[in-house]
Amino acid sequence: MSGLVVRDLKVVFDGFVAVGGVDLDVPAGDVRFVIGPNGAGKTTLIDAITGLARASGSVTFDGRELLGRKVHKIARLGVGRTFQNSTVFEELTVLQNLDIAAGWNRGPLTLLRRRSSVPPEVQRALETIRLTAVRDQPAGTLPHGQKQWLEIGMLLVQDAKLFLLDEPVAGMSQEERDATGELLGELSKTHTVVVIEHDMDFLRRFARTVTVMHAGGILSEGTVAEVQADPRVQEVYLGHAVQAQEA
Amino acid sequence: MTTLQDPPIAPSAAGRSARRRFGPGTGSRAAAGFAVAAVVLFAVAPVVLGDFRLGLLAKYLCLAIVAVGIGLAWGRGGMLTLGQGVFFGLGGYAMAMHLKLADAGPGQLPDFMQLYGQLDALPWWWRPFTSPAFALAATVLLPMLVALPLGLLIFRRRVRGAYFAILSQALCAAFAIFLIGQQGTTGGTNGLTDIQGFFGYDLNDPINRRMIYFIVAAVLLAVLGVAWQLMRSRYGELLVAVRDGEERVRFLGYDPANVKLVAYVVAAGMAGLAGALFVPAVGIISPAMIGVVPSIEFVIGVAVGGRASLVGPALGAIAVAWARTALSERLPSAWTYFEGLLFILPVVFLPGGLASLTVFLRRRSGKKASA
Numbered sequence: 094m095s096g097l098v099v100r101d102l103k104v105v106f107d108g109f110v111a112v113g114g115v116d117l118d119v120p121a122g123d124v125r126f127v128i129g130p131n132g133a134g135k136t137t138l139i140d141a142i143t144g145l146a147r148a149s150g151s152v153t154f155d156g157r158e159l160l161g162r163k164v165h166k167i168a169r170l171g172v173g174r175t176f177q178n179s180t181v182f183e184e185l186t187v188l189q190n191l192d193i194a195a196g197w198n199r200g201p202l203t204l205l206r207r208r209s210s211v212p213p214e215v216q217r218a219l220e221t222i223r224l225t226a227v228r229d230q231p232a233g234t235l236p237h238g239q240k241q242w243l244e245i246g247m248l249l250v251q252d253a254k255l256f257l258l259d260e261p262v263a264g265m266s267q268e269e270r271d272a273t274g275e276l277l278g279e280l281s282k283t284h285t286v287v288v289i290e291h292d293m294d295f296l297r298r299f300a301r302t303v304t305v306m307h308a309g310g311i312l313s314e315g316t317v318a319e320v321q322a323d324p325r326v327q328e329v330y331l332g333h334a335v336q337a338q339e340a
Numbered sequence: 341m342t343t344l345q346d347p348p349i350a351p352s353a354a355g356r357s358a359r360r361r362f363g364p365g366t367g368s369r370a371a372a373g374f375a376v377a378a379v380v381l382f383a384v385a386p387v388v389l390g391d392f393r394l395g396l397l398a399k400y401l402c403l404a405i406v407a408v409g410i411g412l413a414w415g416r417g418g419m420l421t422l423g424q425g426v427f428f429g430l431g432g433y434a435m436a437m438h439l440k441l442a443d444a445g446p447g448q449l450p451d452f453m454q455l456y457g458q459l460d461a462l463p464w465w466w467r468p469f470t471s472p473a474f475a476l477a478a479t480v481l482l483p484m485l486v487a488l489p490l491g492l493l494i495f496r497r498r499v500r501g502a503y504f505a506i507l508s509q510a511l512c513a514a515f516a517i518f519l520i521g522q523q524g525t526t527g528g529t530n531g532l533t534d535i536q537g538f539f540g541y542d543l544n545d546p547i548n549r550r551m552i553y554f555i556v557a558a559v560l561l562a563v564l565g566v567a568w569q570l571m572r573s574r575y576g577e578l579l580v581a582v583r584d585g586e587e588r589v590r591f592l593g594y595d596p597a598n599v600k601l602v603a604y605v606v607a608a609g610m611a612g613l614a615g616a617l618f619v620p621a622v623g624i625i626s627p628a629m630i631g632v633v634p635s636i637e638f639v640i641g642v643a644v645g646g647r648a649s650l651v652g653p654a655l656g657a658i659a660v661a662w663a664r665t666a667l668s669e670r671l672p673s674a675w676t677y678f679e680g681l682l683f684i685l686p687v688v689f690l691p692g693g694l695a696s697l698t699v700f701l702r703r704r705s706g707k708k709a710s711a
């Protein structure tokens with residue numbers, strides 16, 4: 094079975110149920126948006142899939158069980174993620190960031206030598222994320238939007254098959270959002286993409302399917318139109334979003 | 341904010357300085373640096389300094405070798421290795437044991453064992469050190485073999501930061517206490533003293549003492565070469581990534597414990613090598629030289645010189661050791677306070693150490709020029 098399959102996933106922090114029995118199917122090639130009010134458990138869901146949060150139930154990707162594996166072992170199975178606050182290696186250059194992301198399977202001899210040329214997959218990623226011109230700049234000096242792109246580039250060279258992106262367009266300009274959305278569409282040809290997002294406009298334009306989370310559970314699922322038409326979603330999430338926009 | 345469509349074309353000043361710090365540091369520049377260091381160490385110092393001062397410098401260079409390892413583990417790897425005394429001691433004792441046995445002559449017990457001990461035969465764990473090859477290998481491999489399981493345990497369990505530093509210190513204290521307790525077989529508080537010869541060379545002969553200096557200087561250069569290659573390699577970049585984002589690195593498929601382990605074990609080997617050279621250079625190794633206080637002192641030099649740079653730690657270690665000698669000759673009581681200041685000042689005001697001063701000055705002059 095290909096794609097991401099989550100069954101009865103439960104994450105409990107000191108008695109507080111952050112994710113309570115979630116079932117989720119993201120078929121290969123989907124661009125799935127996961128939305129929900131603050132504290133709904135979206136990030137915790139990704140944390141559980143990637144091995145950061147202890148969880149019960151079952152998560153399989155391309156047929157392999159992920160739960161119980163260590164974080165770096167899950168990453169090696171092709172599961173890549175970004176973080177809500179971008180977490181690039183600030184003191185290293187863009188190129189170095191990408192080169193490290195491309196290298197977990199390098200042998201000791203390669204590691205102990207200097208990088209003599211830019212690996213082809215890194216070069217391709219640099220072009221895809223449009224950071225070729227700043228490749229020798231420390232990642233810490235990049236504007237926020239470019240940092241987010243760098244993170245996506247790191248997933249590309251890491252050879253992730255499943256992209257789990259936690260609020261990738263937060264803090265981006267409109268132009269950057271459009272570019273990101275187009276990139277996600279391109280990616281979905283060869284990857285499975287899960288995006289956590291609050292931005293409804295971005296969602297309407299780029300989501301293929303949507304899952305709505307609320308209070309650690311799944312409230313609704315379907316196409317953008319179906320989800321928007323769901324009265325429970327309007328009550329819980331869209332109502333919240335409207336309030337948030339007014340505030 | 342720059343849009344994705346038109347990113348800045350020219351790399352910024354910060355970009356250039358980052359490349360200077362992490363990037364190639366072009367091979368020819370490094371070669372020039374090594375050439376200058378070699379000239380200073382092999383041509384200038386032996387001519388300018390008398391036998392006594394050159395002997396002191398040999399001792400400082402030993403401390404510099406420890407410092408290079410700390411620079412790698414702490415500066416690049418973020419592990420505050422406050423316990424290098426253990427590895428320095430292992431290397432030092434391994435060497436001193438062999439030299440004591442050689443001094444005593446075949447079949448004889450070292451002098452201190454005859455003095456205190458009710459021993460009639462060499463303890464079993466002393467015996468292999470009769471072999472020069474075993475002893476030499478042990479000076480480096482023993483510390484590394486101790487560091488390997490220790491590091492594995494520490495890094496797998498994700499012991500970090502202050503906990504790691506305190507654990508390192510505790511190990512140092514335990515090691516020193518152990519040595520003191522085993523008076524009959526380790527020389528106790530006195531340590532292994534009065535070392536007369538070095539692989540057949542009489543250490544009382546000034547010529548041979550000069551030779552020791554040259555060996556120490558050559559080893560320091562070699563150790564710097566190893567550190568240089570590690571820092572510029574892909575591994576070096578990965579190590580910095582682990583230092584700055586250990587959790588993030590996991591999500592890229594690496595086990596950061598293994599990455600840290602390499603730097604930790606290499607630093608331990610360097611400390612062991614330094615301890616081994618310290619013995620013929622100074623003629624003694626004792627618990628007082630490897631315990632908690634000396635372990636902290638190793639780190640002070642590194643902090644002063646700049647922990648993340650290549651030569652900063654070595655220069656800092658030499659400078660601090662020199663200042664210590666100069667100051668404690670004149671004002672013995674003032675040194676302790678001064679040393680405390682030396683540790684605090686760079687940590688608070690100049691986290692990059694003296695090495696960062698050059699970057700800072702260069703940046704300022706650059707600003708003036710462009711203004």
Ligand SMILES: Nc1ncnc2c1ncn2[C@@H]1O[C@H](COP(=O)(O)OP(=O)(O)OP(=O)(O)O)[C@@H](O)[C@H]1O
Nearest residue numbers: 106109111129130131132133134135136137138177
């Ligand atoms: N490590 C933790 N320990 C205890 N509680 C936690 C932990 N991580 C998250 N939580 C709680 O779990 C709930 C879900 O958090 P989560 O971060 O998954 O929400 P989210 O949907 O990503 O929200 P946001 O939109 O604000 O990012 C929150 O109530 C949060 O306080």
Ligand SMILES: [Mg+2]
Nearest residue numbers: 135136137177
């Ligand atoms: Mg979140």
